[in-house]
Amino acid sequence: MDFELSDELIAVRDVAREFAEKEIAPSAAKDDREKNFRGDLVKKMGELGFYGTMIPDLYGGNGLGFLAMVLITEEIARAHSAMRVAINMQIGPALTIVQFGTEEQRRKFIPPLLSGEKIGCFAITEADAGSDVAGMRMIAKRDGDRYLLNGSKIFITNAPVSQGGLVYAYTDRSQKHRGMSAFYADWDQPGLTRKPIETLGALSSPHDKLDFLTIAHGMLPVANFHRITLSARASTLGGIMRPICFAVLRLITSSNLVGCSTGRSPGLAPLRMRSTYVAARR
Ligand SMILES: Cc1cc2nc3c(=O)[nH]c(=O)nc-3n(C[C@H](O)[C@H](O)[C@H](O)COP(=O)(O)OP(=O)(O)OC[C@H]3O[C@@H](n4cnc5c(N)ncnc54)[C@H](O)[C@@H]3O)c2cc1C
Numbered sequence: 001m002d003f004e005l006s007d008e009l010i011a012v013r014d015v016a017r018e019f020a021e022k023e024i025a026p027s028a029a030k031d032d033r034e035k036n037f038r039g040d041l042v043k044k045m046g047e048l049g050f051y052g053t054m055i056p057d058l059y060g061g062n063g064l065g066f067l068a069m070v071l072i073t074e075e076i077a078r079a080h081s082a083m084r085v086a087i088n089m090q091i092g093p094a095l096t097i098v099q100f101g102t103e104e105q106r107r108k109f110i111p112p113l114l115s116g117e118k119i120g121c122f123a124i125t126e127a128d129a130g131s132d133v134a135g136m137r138m139i140a141k142r143d144g145d146r147y148l149l150n151g152s153k154i155f156i157t158n159a160p161v162s163q164g165g166l167v168y169a170y171t172d173r174s175q176k177h178r179g180m181s182a183f184y185a186d187w188d189q190p191g192l193t194r195k196p197i198e199t200l201g202a203l204s205s206p207h208d209k210l211d212f213l214t215i216a217h218g219m220l221p222v223a224n225f226h227r228i229t230l231s232a233r234a235s236t237l238g239g240i241m242r243p244i245c246f247a248v249l250r251l252i253t254s255s256n257l258v259g260c261s262t263g264r265s266p267g268l269a270p271l272r273m274r275s276t277y278v279a280a281r282r
Pocket of ligand 1 (some may be wrong): 127155158199
Protein backbone atom coordinates (compact mmCIF):
# COMPACT_ATOMS: atom_id res chain seq x y z
CA MET A 1 0.00 0.00 0.00
CA ASP A 2 1.29 3.45 -0.92
CA PHE A 3 1.11 5.89 2.00
CA GLU A 4 2.70 8.77 0.09
CA LEU A 5 0.59 11.85 -0.47
CA SER A 6 -0.36 12.55 -4.06
CA ASP A 7 1.05 15.66 -5.74
CA GLU A 8 -2.38 17.22 -5.50
CA LEU A 9 -2.58 16.63 -1.74
CA ILE A 10 0.93 17.97 -1.21
CA ALA A 11 -0.08 21.14 -3.03
CA VAL A 12 -3.22 21.46 -0.90
CA ARG A 13 -1.25 20.95 2.30
CA ASP A 14 1.35 23.50 1.29
CA VAL A 15 -1.29 26.12 0.51
CA ALA A 16 -2.87 25.52 3.93
CA ARG A 17 0.51 25.75 5.63
CA GLU A 18 1.40 28.97 3.92
CA PHE A 19 -1.97 30.47 4.80
CA ALA A 20 -1.60 29.37 8.43
CA GLU A 21 1.90 30.78 8.73
CA LYS A 22 1.16 34.08 7.03
CA GLU A 23 -2.40 34.85 8.06
CA ILE A 24 -3.11 33.01 11.32
CA ALA A 25 0.10 32.46 13.29
CA PRO A 26 1.25 36.10 13.58
CA SER A 27 -1.83 37.15 15.59
CA ALA A 28 -2.82 33.78 17.15
CA ALA A 29 -1.62 34.56 20.69
CA LYS A 30 -3.14 38.04 20.66
CA ASP A 31 -6.43 36.78 19.21
CA ASP A 32 -6.72 34.17 21.92
CA ARG A 33 -5.76 36.55 24.71
CA GLU A 34 -8.31 39.09 23.51
CA LYS A 35 -10.96 36.45 22.66
CA ASN A 36 -11.15 37.69 19.09
CA PHE A 37 -13.31 35.53 16.88
CA ARG A 38 -11.69 35.91 13.44
CA GLY A 39 -14.66 35.90 11.08
CA ASP A 40 -12.41 37.49 8.45
CA LEU A 41 -10.10 34.46 8.50
CA VAL A 42 -13.09 32.09 8.36
CA LYS A 43 -14.13 33.91 5.20
CA LYS A 44 -10.64 33.79 3.69
CA MET A 45 -10.40 30.06 4.30
CA GLY A 46 -13.75 29.68 2.57
CA GLU A 47 -12.44 31.61 -0.42
CA LEU A 48 -9.50 29.20 -0.54
CA GLY A 49 -11.84 26.22 -0.72
CA PHE A 50 -10.79 24.75 2.64
CA TYR A 51 -14.32 23.71 3.65
CA GLY A 52 -15.35 22.07 0.39
CA THR A 53 -13.07 19.05 0.17
CA MET A 54 -15.81 16.55 1.00
CA ILE A 55 -18.62 18.37 -0.76
CA PRO A 56 -19.58 17.84 -4.40
CA ASP A 57 -18.96 20.69 -6.84
CA LEU A 58 -22.68 21.03 -7.35
CA TYR A 59 -22.98 22.72 -3.95
CA GLY A 60 -19.77 24.74 -4.11
CA GLY A 61 -17.33 22.06 -2.97
CA ASN A 62 -14.19 20.86 -4.71
CA GLY A 63 -14.32 17.11 -4.01
CA LEU A 64 -10.65 16.89 -3.01
CA GLY A 65 -11.59 14.32 -0.40
CA PHE A 66 -11.31 13.42 3.27
CA LEU A 67 -7.51 13.35 3.41
CA ALA A 68 -7.32 16.87 2.00
CA MET A 69 -9.58 18.02 4.84
CA VAL A 70 -7.32 16.27 7.39
CA LEU A 71 -4.19 17.92 5.97
CA ILE A 72 -5.78 21.37 5.91
CA THR A 73 -7.07 20.98 9.46
CA GLU A 74 -3.69 19.80 10.68
CA GLU A 75 -1.90 22.77 9.17
CA ILE A 76 -4.38 25.29 10.55
CA ALA A 77 -4.31 23.66 14.00
CA ARG A 78 -0.52 24.01 14.09
CA ALA A 79 -0.95 27.77 13.93
CA HIS A 80 -4.01 28.17 16.18
CA SER A 81 -6.26 25.48 17.61
CA ALA A 82 -9.30 27.78 17.74
CA MET A 83 -9.13 28.23 13.97
CA ARG A 84 -9.16 24.46 13.59
CA VAL A 85 -12.45 24.47 15.49
CA ALA A 86 -13.73 27.15 13.11
CA ILE A 87 -13.06 24.82 10.16
CA ASN A 88 -14.99 22.03 11.83
CA MET A 89 -17.97 24.30 12.38
CA GLN A 90 -18.24 25.12 8.66
CA ILE A 91 -17.68 21.56 7.42
CA GLY A 92 -19.86 19.75 9.97
CA PRO A 93 -23.22 21.30 9.10
CA ALA A 94 -22.44 21.33 5.36
CA LEU A 95 -21.63 17.63 5.38
CA THR A 96 -24.74 16.80 7.38
CA ILE A 97 -26.92 18.67 4.92
CA VAL A 98 -25.24 16.96 1.95
CA GLN A 99 -25.98 13.58 3.46
CA PHE A 100 -29.41 14.10 4.94
CA GLY A 101 -30.90 17.28 3.51
CA THR A 102 -33.32 17.76 0.69
CA GLU A 103 -32.07 19.14 -2.61
CA GLU A 104 -33.58 22.53 -1.75
CA GLN A 105 -31.83 22.57 1.64
CA ARG A 106 -28.50 21.63 0.05
CA ARG A 107 -28.68 24.45 -2.46
CA LYS A 108 -29.78 26.97 0.15
CA PHE A 109 -27.56 26.22 3.14
CA ILE A 110 -24.35 24.64 1.84
CA PRO A 111 -22.81 27.30 -0.48
CA PRO A 112 -22.74 30.10 2.13
CA LEU A 113 -21.16 27.72 4.66
CA LEU A 114 -18.44 26.69 2.20
CA SER A 115 -17.67 30.26 1.19
CA GLY A 116 -17.48 31.35 4.83
CA GLU A 117 -20.17 33.92 4.15
CA LYS A 118 -22.27 32.32 6.90
CA ILE A 119 -20.70 31.20 10.15
CA GLY A 120 -21.44 27.52 10.80
CA CYS A 121 -22.92 26.11 14.00
CA PHE A 122 -24.46 22.84 15.17
CA ALA A 123 -26.18 22.08 18.46
CA ILE A 124 -26.26 18.45 19.56
CA THR A 125 -24.88 18.28 23.11
CA GLU A 126 -27.09 18.71 26.17
CA ALA A 127 -26.17 18.88 29.85
CA ASP A 128 -27.07 15.19 30.24
CA ALA A 129 -26.30 13.99 26.71
CA GLY A 130 -22.73 14.29 25.42
CA SER A 131 -21.15 11.11 24.04
CA ASP A 132 -24.56 9.47 24.30
CA VAL A 133 -26.29 11.58 21.66
CA ALA A 134 -29.40 9.39 21.68
CA GLY A 135 -29.88 10.40 25.33
CA MET A 136 -30.85 13.93 24.28
CA ARG A 137 -34.15 15.32 25.53
CA MET A 138 -34.86 18.14 23.13
CA ILE A 139 -38.09 17.64 21.23
CA ALA A 140 -39.47 19.17 18.04
CA LYS A 141 -43.23 19.41 17.66
CA ARG A 142 -44.91 20.01 14.36
CA ASP A 143 -46.95 23.21 14.24
CA GLY A 144 -48.49 23.54 10.78
CA ASP A 145 -45.67 23.90 8.29
CA ARG A 146 -43.06 24.60 10.96
CA TYR A 147 -41.58 22.95 14.04
CA LEU A 148 -41.31 24.18 17.61
CA LEU A 149 -38.12 23.23 19.41
CA ASN A 150 -38.21 22.70 23.14
CA GLY A 151 -35.12 21.95 25.20
CA SER A 152 -31.62 23.05 26.04
CA LYS A 153 -28.20 22.73 24.40
CA ILE A 154 -24.78 23.31 25.90
CA PHE A 155 -21.18 24.00 24.73
CA ILE A 156 -22.39 25.25 21.35
CA THR A 157 -19.41 26.61 19.46
CA ASN A 158 -19.98 29.69 17.31
CA ALA A 159 -23.50 30.24 18.69
CA PRO A 160 -22.51 33.77 19.79
CA VAL A 161 -21.19 34.70 16.33
CA SER A 162 -23.62 32.91 14.00
CA GLN A 163 -27.14 33.78 12.85
CA GLY A 164 -28.42 30.23 13.17
CA GLY A 165 -27.45 26.61 13.02
CA LEU A 166 -28.40 22.97 12.92
CA VAL A 167 -30.25 21.87 16.03
CA TYR A 168 -30.83 18.19 16.78
CA ALA A 169 -34.07 17.04 18.40
CA TYR A 170 -36.50 14.16 18.66
CA THR A 171 -39.65 14.25 16.60
CA ASP A 172 -40.61 10.83 17.93
CA ARG A 173 -38.82 9.48 20.97
CA SER A 174 -40.51 6.08 20.68
CA GLN A 175 -38.51 5.49 17.48
CA LYS A 176 -35.25 5.94 19.45
CA HIS A 177 -32.40 7.23 17.20
CA ARG A 178 -34.64 6.81 14.14
CA GLY A 179 -36.95 9.47 15.53
CA MET A 180 -34.20 12.08 15.67
CA SER A 181 -33.90 14.97 13.22
CA ALA A 182 -31.89 18.10 12.65
CA PHE A 183 -33.46 21.51 12.09
CA TYR A 184 -32.10 24.74 10.78
CA ALA A 185 -33.00 27.37 13.36
CA ASP A 186 -32.42 31.13 13.29
CA TRP A 187 -31.15 32.47 16.59
CA ASP A 188 -33.26 35.62 16.33
CA GLN A 189 -36.56 33.73 16.70
CA PRO A 190 -38.57 34.59 19.81
CA GLY A 191 -38.24 32.07 22.61
CA LEU A 192 -34.51 31.42 22.41
CA THR A 193 -32.20 32.53 25.21
CA ARG A 194 -28.43 32.39 24.94
CA LYS A 195 -25.90 32.40 27.72
CA PRO A 196 -22.15 32.66 27.06
CA ILE A 197 -19.94 29.83 28.31
CA GLU A 198 -16.38 30.51 29.41
CA THR A 199 -13.73 27.99 28.42
CA LEU A 200 -10.17 27.58 29.64
CA GLY A 201 -8.47 27.48 26.23
CA ALA A 202 -8.99 28.25 22.55
CA LEU A 203 -10.55 31.50 23.71
CA SER A 204 -11.15 32.97 20.27
CA SER A 205 -13.63 30.16 19.66
CA PRO A 206 -16.85 31.33 21.40
CA HIS A 207 -19.53 29.09 22.98
CA ASP A 208 -23.09 29.48 24.26
CA LYS A 209 -25.69 27.60 26.21
CA LEU A 210 -28.97 27.73 24.26
CA ASP A 211 -32.43 27.37 25.77
CA PHE A 212 -35.07 26.82 23.12
CA LEU A 213 -38.74 27.30 22.90
CA THR A 214 -38.57 28.51 19.36
CA ILE A 215 -39.38 27.96 15.74
CA ALA A 216 -37.25 25.99 13.29
CA HIS A 217 -37.30 25.84 9.52
CA GLY A 218 -36.79 22.72 7.46
CA MET A 219 -36.26 19.32 8.93
CA LEU A 220 -33.36 17.05 8.00
CA PRO A 221 -34.41 13.50 8.82
CA VAL A 222 -31.03 12.38 10.08
CA ALA A 223 -32.13 8.82 10.70
CA ASN A 224 -33.51 8.43 7.19
CA PHE A 225 -30.30 8.41 5.31
CA HIS A 226 -30.43 10.14 1.90
CA ARG A 227 -26.95 10.00 0.46
CA ILE A 228 -26.65 11.74 -2.87
CA THR A 229 -24.74 10.15 -5.70
CA LEU A 230 -22.46 12.34 -7.76
CA SER A 231 -24.04 12.99 -11.11
CA ALA A 232 -22.05 12.91 -14.34
CA ARG A 233 -22.49 16.67 -14.44
CA ALA A 234 -20.89 17.09 -11.06
CA SER A 235 -17.91 14.95 -12.09
CA THR A 236 -17.41 17.03 -15.21
CA LEU A 237 -17.61 20.20 -13.19
CA GLY A 238 -15.02 18.76 -10.83
CA GLY A 239 -12.63 18.28 -13.71
CA ILE A 240 -12.97 21.92 -14.63
CA MET A 241 -13.24 23.47 -11.19
CA ARG A 242 -10.33 21.72 -9.51
CA PRO A 243 -7.58 23.38 -11.59
CA ILE A 244 -9.41 26.70 -11.33
CA CYS A 245 -9.60 26.29 -7.58
CA PHE A 246 -5.87 25.71 -7.40
CA ALA A 247 -5.14 28.62 -9.67
CA VAL A 248 -7.13 30.85 -7.34
CA LEU A 249 -5.43 29.40 -4.28
CA ARG A 250 -2.10 30.15 -5.83
CA LEU A 251 -3.03 33.68 -6.72
CA ILE A 252 -4.41 34.56 -3.34
CA THR A 253 -1.56 33.16 -1.31
CA SER A 254 1.12 34.40 -3.75
CA SER A 255 2.53 30.90 -3.52
CA ASN A 256 5.54 30.14 -5.67
CA LEU A 257 4.59 26.50 -6.01
CA VAL A 258 5.30 25.23 -9.48
CA GLY A 259 2.53 23.25 -11.11
CA CYS A 260 0.04 24.13 -8.41
CA SER A 261 -2.61 25.16 -10.89
CA THR A 262 -2.98 21.62 -12.15
CA GLY A 263 -2.24 19.87 -8.90
CA ARG A 264 -0.43 17.25 -10.95
CA SER A 265 3.16 18.29 -11.50
CA PRO A 266 4.78 19.91 -8.48
CA GLY A 267 8.23 21.34 -8.89
CA LEU A 268 11.08 21.60 -6.42
CA ALA A 269 9.52 24.18 -4.11
CA PRO A 270 6.78 21.94 -2.71
CA LEU A 271 9.20 19.04 -2.41
CA ARG A 272 11.57 21.21 -0.42
CA MET A 273 8.75 22.42 1.80
CA ARG A 274 7.67 18.86 2.27
CA SER A 275 11.06 17.64 3.47
CA THR A 276 11.28 20.65 5.83
CA TYR A 277 7.88 19.69 7.18
CA VAL A 278 8.86 16.06 7.74
CA ALA A 279 12.10 17.12 9.42
CA ALA A 280 10.24 19.58 11.67
CA ARG A 281 7.85 16.89 12.82
CA ARG A 282 10.55 14.37 13.78
C1 LIG B 1 -14.72 23.35 23.57
C2 LIG B 1 -15.94 22.53 23.26
C3 LIG B 1 -16.73 22.82 22.17
C4 LIG B 1 -17.86 22.07 21.87
N1 LIG B 1 -18.65 22.42 20.80
C5 LIG B 1 -19.79 21.75 20.58
C6 LIG B 1 -20.67 22.14 19.52
O1 LIG B 1 -20.41 23.07 18.77
N2 LIG B 1 -21.84 21.47 19.37
C7 LIG B 1 -22.18 20.42 20.17
O2 LIG B 1 -23.24 19.85 19.98
N3 LIG B 1 -21.36 20.02 21.19
C8 LIG B 1 -20.18 20.65 21.41
N4 LIG B 1 -19.35 20.26 22.44
C9 LIG B 1 -19.74 19.16 23.28
C10 LIG B 1 -18.96 17.89 22.99
O3 LIG B 1 -19.42 17.30 21.80
C11 LIG B 1 -19.16 16.98 24.21
O4 LIG B 1 -18.39 17.55 25.24
C12 LIG B 1 -18.75 15.58 23.93
O5 LIG B 1 -19.70 14.96 23.11
C13 LIG B 1 -18.59 14.77 25.23
O6 LIG B 1 -19.73 14.89 25.99
P1 LIG B 1 -19.64 15.23 27.57
O7 LIG B 1 -18.79 16.45 27.74
O8 LIG B 1 -21.02 15.26 28.13
O9 LIG B 1 -18.84 14.04 28.20
P2 LIG B 1 -19.41 12.60 28.54
O10 LIG B 1 -20.23 12.06 27.43
O11 LIG B 1 -20.04 12.64 29.89
O12 LIG B 1 -18.06 11.77 28.63
C14 LIG B 1 -17.14 11.95 29.71
C15 LIG B 1 -16.04 10.92 29.56
O13 LIG B 1 -16.60 9.58 29.62
C16 LIG B 1 -16.24 8.86 28.47
N5 LIG B 1 -17.37 8.03 28.07
C17 LIG B 1 -18.62 8.45 27.77
N6 LIG B 1 -19.41 7.41 27.46
C18 LIG B 1 -18.63 6.30 27.56
C19 LIG B 1 -18.89 4.91 27.37
N7 LIG B 1 -20.08 4.46 27.01
N8 LIG B 1 -17.88 4.06 27.56
C20 LIG B 1 -16.64 4.51 27.93
N9 LIG B 1 -16.35 5.83 28.12
C21 LIG B 1 -17.34 6.69 27.96
C22 LIG B 1 -15.91 9.89 27.42
O14 LIG B 1 -14.99 9.40 26.44
C23 LIG B 1 -15.30 11.01 28.24
O15 LIG B 1 -13.94 10.76 28.49
C24 LIG B 1 -18.21 20.99 22.71
C25 LIG B 1 -17.41 20.67 23.82
C26 LIG B 1 -16.29 21.42 24.10
C27 LIG B 1 -15.46 21.08 25.32
